[in-house]
Amino acid sequence: MEFIVKSTRPETLKTATLVIPIGEGRTLGEIATAIDTASTGAISNLLKRGDLTGKLGQTLLAHNLPGLKAERVLLVGIGKDNELSDRQLRKIVTSVYSSLKTLGGSDAALALDELQVKNRDTYGKTRLMVESLADAGYCFDRFKSQKAEAGALKKITLLSDKAGLADAQRASSHAQAIAxxxxxxxxxxxxxxxxxxxxxxxxxxxxxxxxxxxxxxxxxxxxxxxxxxxxxxxxxxxxxxxxxxxxxxxxxxxxxxxxxxxxxxxxxxxxxxxxxxxxxxxxxxxxxxxxxxxxxxxxxxxxxxxxxxxxxxxxxxxxxxxxxxxxxxxxxxxxxxxxxxxxxxxxxxxxxxxxxxxxxxxxxxxxxxxxxxxxxxxxxxxxxxxxxxxxxxxxxxxxxxxxxxxxxxxxxxxxxxxxxxxxxxxxxxxxxxxxxxxxxxxxxxxxxxxxxxxxxxxxxxxxxxxxxxxxxxxxxxxxxxxxxxxxxxxxxxxxx
Incomplete structure (x- = not known):
């Protein structure tokens, strides 16, 4: 799996799957609001149907939303806490990976930069995400006659603001070596x-x-x-x-x-x-x-x-x-x-x-x-x-x-x-x-x-x-x- 970090507006990004956070109670943060505005309220309309409440780790997939370059948008629940624990962050990204690996897209972009994690800065948060994603993709089937099917997903992009870009890139490099x-x-x-x-x-x-x-x-x-x-x-x-x-x-x-x-x-x-x-x-x-x-x-x-x-x-x-x-x-x-x-x-x-x-x-x-x-x-x-x-x-x-x-x-x-x-x-x-x-x-x-x-x-x-x-x-x-x-x-x- 290839991991890269870049700074760009998620609503303008061309990707197979764009992942955005939704708070419990169907609340929209800055990122989700920007996506909702760009898609003329498509996110709000999806949430009104009640298929996703925003509980930690919940996911909901939407296709071909108007006004976006992303082919799909994956909504992920981040719970109601203002600050996540390490364990909660791991649960979120593991849930995201579980959904992504079942899709046909070869790449995905995670717009999760606004998540707040207790006692972690941009470096610490990004490293934990990359390590968790890489670890979730581990498979040991060397002695299986029937090997695990290779998924389509080959690249994950983590979006960062410009101020934290260098720290996020360093974290990704360290995390990939550790993984x-x-x-x-x-x-x-x-x-x-x-x-x-x-x-x-x-x-x-x-x-x-x-x-x-x-x-x-x-x-x-x-x-x-x-x-x-x-x-x-x-x-x-x-x-x-x-x-x-x-x-x-x-x-x-x-x-x-x-x-x-x-x-x-x-x-x-x-x-x-x-x-x-x-x-x-x-x-x-x-x-x-x-x-x-x-x-x-x-x-x-x-x-x-x-x-x-x-x-x-x-x-x-x-x-x-x-x-x-x-x-x-x-x-x-x-x-x-x-x-x-x-x-x-x-x-x-x-x-x-x-x-x-x-x-x-x-x-x-x-x-x-x-x-x-x-x-x-x-x-x-x-x-x-x-x-x-x-x-x-x-x-x-x-x-x-x-x-x-x-x-x-x-x-x-x-x-x-x-x-x-x-x-x-x-x-x-x-x-x-x-x-x-x-x-x-x-x-x-x-x-x-x-x-x-x-x-x-x-x-x-x-x-x-x-x-x-x-x-x-x-x-x-x-x-x-x-x-x-x-x-x-x-x-x-x-x-x-």
């Missing part, structure tokens, strides 16, 4: 685990490296991981026939002397739980346990599309967690790259084991800040549901920056505490640390575990177990989160 990254993340997450394994993700990384000249890619194989002493990482993979891979992607968009930002993603391409095996019901969704790595891929893709003037290192810790005669057992003790020993009490707490070695490895890049992203704990879903991601960190400024980015991107997180008292739950009588802390505060103790390997830099941890995918039913699939949040964080650092 591209989200689609990449969703594609990877939705792939079946027999195809999407650690070696496959390594090939995806190499493909990116061939496309973008300022991206260097290195893949650490099992031999190299052993040489580095990544005993925790290797313990997770030793029950699987699929070899583990640590994927290192180094993007140079800033000055050589600038320290990079770092993203570290959990890439468990399938998680049976290992010897501590999961229940069979819903286990198919454990292909999504690599969504942390997928979201790093997607964020990097957005950064590459925008060519942000920053340096960025991405580490993807990729393995498959399977039970076998060679699998790690509960009670095993392994030595991490940092030299700390870990007693593995539960093999289903494997994400923190691959991440802890990745967090040690990232030290060599002397990063400004490190964010790890992982579908780490079911406890996070219990605590926060599927609306916000869990956030912890060892630097308050970094945590606040991520929280702020989440608000700007409408991809929110909620901070959880990392008090010293929680660390005591990880005590082991036999090793330096246990890999689980008992049934209480499972998300926090997982963060506490990781914090022990991230003491040499500013670090934050995002638990996306509840936000990375939608479970069950016809809508099951990866969400592409937290690509918007992470990209916004990097946009903020680059002042782009």
């Amino acid at each position: 591209t990254g989200m689609a990449f993340t969703k594609d990877l997450g939705n792939l079946p685990p027999n195809l999407c394994h650690p070696s496959y993700l390594a090939e995806e990384a190499k493909s990116l490296g061939k496309t973008y000249k300022n991206l260097k890619v290195e893949v650490l194989d099992e031999k190299k991981l052993k040489e580095l002493g990544m005993g925790a990482f290797l313990a997770v993979a030793q029950g699987s026939d699929q070899p583990p891979r640590m994927i290192v992607l180094n993007y140079q968009g800033g000055k050589k002397t600038e320290k990079p930002f770092a993203l570290v993603g959990k890439g468990i391409t399938f998680d049976t739980g290992g010897i501590s095996i999961k229940p069979a019901g819903g286990m198919d969704e454990m292909k999504y346990d690599m969504c942390g790595a997928a979201s790093v891929f997607g964020t990097l893709k957005a950064v590459l599309e925008l060519q942000l003037p920053i340096n960025l290192v991405c580490l993807l810790a990729c393995a498959e967690n399977m039970p076998s005669g060679g699998a790690t057992r509960p009670g095993d003790i392994v030595t991490s790259m940092s030299g700390q020993t870990v007693e593995i009490l539960n093999t289903d707490a494997e994400g923190r084991l691959v991440l802890c070695d990745a967090l040690t490895y990232v030290e060599r890049f002397k990063p400004q800040a490190v964010i790890d992203i992982a579908t780490l704990t079911g406890a996070c879903i219990v605590a926060l549901g599927s609306n916000v991601s869990g956030l912890m960190g060892n630097n308050d400024e970094l945590v606040q920056q991520i929280l702020g980015a989440g608000l700007t991107a409408d991809d929110r997180a909620w901070q959880l505490p990392l008090y010293d008292e929680y660390q005591e739950q990880l005590d082991s009588p036999f090793a330096d640390i246990a890999n689980i802390g008992g049934p209480k505060a499972g998300t926090i103790t997982a963060g506490c575990f990781l914090s022990r390997f991230a003491k040499k830099y500013h670090w934050a941890h995002l638990d996306i177990a509840g936000t990375a995918w939608i479970s069950g039913g016809k809508d099951k699939g990866a969400t592409g989160r937290p690509v918007p949040m992470l990209t916004q964080y990097l946009l903020d650092r680059s002042n782009a």
Whole structure:
């Protein structure tokens, strides 16, 4: 889908479909009034028939209205609130897209510039609209014998006044890059685990490296991981026939002397739980346990599309967690790259084991800040549901920056505490640390575990177990989160 922004009077625009807002109670704003005047009262006459009241998300299509160059006019209800919430704006544009994709026109123009959204300026409002429209058009039918029919709609124009044109164009550019990254993340997450394994993700990384000249890619194989002493990482993979891979992607968009930002993603391409095996019901969704790595891929893709003037290192810790005669057992003790020993009490707490070695490895890049992203704990879903991601960190400024980015991107997180008292739950009588802390505060103790390997830099941890995918039913699939949040964080650092 192509998105463009222009400043022109909607009543003079030649387009297949012109979209205009109608307030609840059939009220006309400035845009709808101008269209009504140009069409000699056609909009008012349509509304008098009672087919559309202006409730949020309602739509009504009209053809060949007099005095207009648009072939069709789509009326969309915007409700009665003077200021919309982000959620209400998303509902409006998603409803618009649902109507547009059923029509025969190849283009559409959205005259929604007058909509007021709480705490959003022209940039913020436009970006949210474009991201929502692009996301609504996502379809994953790679393995369907019968593909989804290609719609006629190819281009959407967003109309803006002249004063806000530059901000709206910048927002559209950013939104399209983020939407591209989200689609990449969703594609990877939705792939079946027999195809999407650690070696496959390594090939995806190499493909990116061939496309973008300022991206260097290195893949650490099992031999190299052993040489580095990544005993925790290797313990997770030793029950699987699929070899583990640590994927290192180094993007140079800033000055050589600038320290990079770092993203570290959990890439468990399938998680049976290992010897501590999961229940069979819903286990198919454990292909999504690599969504942390997928979201790093997607964020990097957005950064590459925008060519942000920053340096960025991405580490993807990729393995498959399977039970076998060679699998790690509960009670095993392994030595991490940092030299700390870990007693593995539960093999289903494997994400923190691959991440802890990745967090040690990232030290060599002397990063400004490190964010790890992982579908780490079911406890996070219990605590926060599927609306916000869990956030912890060892630097308050970094945590606040991520929280702020989440608000700007409408991809929110909620901070959880990392008090010293929680660390005591990880005590082991036999090793330096246990890999689980008992049934209480499972998300926090997982963060506490990781914090022990991230003491040499500013670090934050995002638990996306509840936000990375939608479970069950016809809508099951990866969400592409937290690509918007992470990209916004990097946009903020680059002042782009």
